[in-house]
Amino acid sequence: MTGAIAPLDDFSRWVRGDLLVIVLLVLGAILLTRLAGWVRDKIMARIDARAIETDELVRSEGAKHRQVVAQVVTWSVLAVIYVVTAVLIVQKLGVPIEGLVAPAALLSAALGFGLQRFVQDIGAGFFITGERQYGFGDVVTIATAGVGQPVTGTVEDVTLRVTRLRTVSGEVITTPNGQIIQVTNLSRDWARAVIDVPVPAYVDVSRVTDILRRVGEEAYSDDRLRKMMLDPPTVMGVEKIEVDTFSVRMVARTLPGIQFEVGRELRARVAVAFRREGISVSAELDTGRATGSA
Numbered sequence: 001m002t003g004a005i006a007p008l009d010d011f012s013r014w015v016r017g018d019l020l021v022i023v024l025l026v027l028g029a030i031l032l033t034r035l036a037g038w039v040r041d042k043i044m045a046r047i048d049a050r051a052i053e054t055d056e057l058v059r060s061e062g063a064k065h066r067q068v069v070a071q072v073v074t075w076s077v078l079a080v081i082y083v084v085t086a087v088l089i090v091q092k093l094g095v096p097i098e099g100l101v102a103p104a105a106l107l108s109a110a111l112g113f114g115l116q117r118f119v120q121d122i123g124a125g126f127f128i129t130g131e132r133q134y135g136f137g138d139v140v141t142i143a144t145a146g147v148g149q150p151v152t153g154t155v156e157d158v159t160l161r162v163t164r165l166r167t168v169s170g171e172v173i174t175t176p177n178g179q180i181i182q183v184t185n186l187s188r189d190w191a192r193a194v195i196d197v198p199v200p201a202y203v204d205v206s207r208v209t210d211i212l213r214r215v216g217e218e219a220y221s222d223d224r225l226r227k228m229m230l231d232p233p234t235v236m237g238v239e240k241i242e243v244d245t246f247s248v249r250m251v252a253r254t255l256p257g258i259q260f261e262v263g264r265e266l267r268a269r270v271a272v273a274f275r276r277e278g279i280s281v282s283a284e285l286d287t288g289r290a291t292g293s294a
Contacts, residue, residue, distance in 0.1 A: 029085040120178035125160030141184040187256030193263035
């Protein structure tokens with residue numbers, strides 16, 4: 001009878017001691033995780049509020065970088081919390097940590113070969129964050145190893161391991177950082193909308209230049225467009241000559257990420273102005289998209 005009670009007494013003592021500590025460790029880890037997420041959300045909300053107060057059209061480079069850093073720091077803190085909690089729970093379960101050193105070394109060596117890509121992604125994430133290659137809200141074109149066609153989209157999330165983009169059509173593309181071989185940032189500091197206007201060869205070049213210059217002045221005098229442009233659009237001159245047409249280029253320096261909207265608006269204004277002047281505009285003058293790049 002006494003031998004049967006002894007195991008129950010030991011189990012009851014373990015429940016009141018080590019098991020209670022394990023439960024508290026798990027609850028503490030959950031609370032710390034929630035706290036880290038809450039702090040991150042508060043920091044990002046504050047950064048967004050300051051960015052809106054500064055400029056409603058473009059988020060500053062510093063704000064975008066601070067958001068990436070906040071995300072990465074939060075991710076790192078969560079990883080530390082989980083690892084420390086797991087080690088403490090293993091100790092409370094009575095598993096000797098010293099005895100796990102040799103198996104852990106073998107396991108880490110085995111995982112090292114299998115997780116080379118993971119380590120590569122983490123290392124690339126550190127460089128992307130430290131070098132401020134891009135941040136939240138940037139419009140970028142990313143070329144990845146093994147994929148022939150680069151992807152263009154708006155950065156929605158950046159962690160140490162992956163970068164998530166949303167394309168114009170609404171698709172979400174997640175790219176491991178270690179697979180990125182080239183990044184073209186279309187919204188760093190400023191951008192440029194480039195409009196090539198195809199004109200029939202019989203039209204006088206000076207007349208076309210005057211019309212485009214007038215369109216640029218009218219666009220810059222528009223309050224809505226002027227907020228998007230850094231200076232008046234400039235007519236560069238004849239860019240290309242073909243058998244029956246020549247192309248005249250007009251460029252406009254804009255706020256980062258706004259070149260596409262400005263390009264569409266300028267193309268529409270050019271088409272209307274040429275039609276008003278009786279000049280037939282080629283169908284190559286696409287008013288639906290921008291060809292500008294940073």
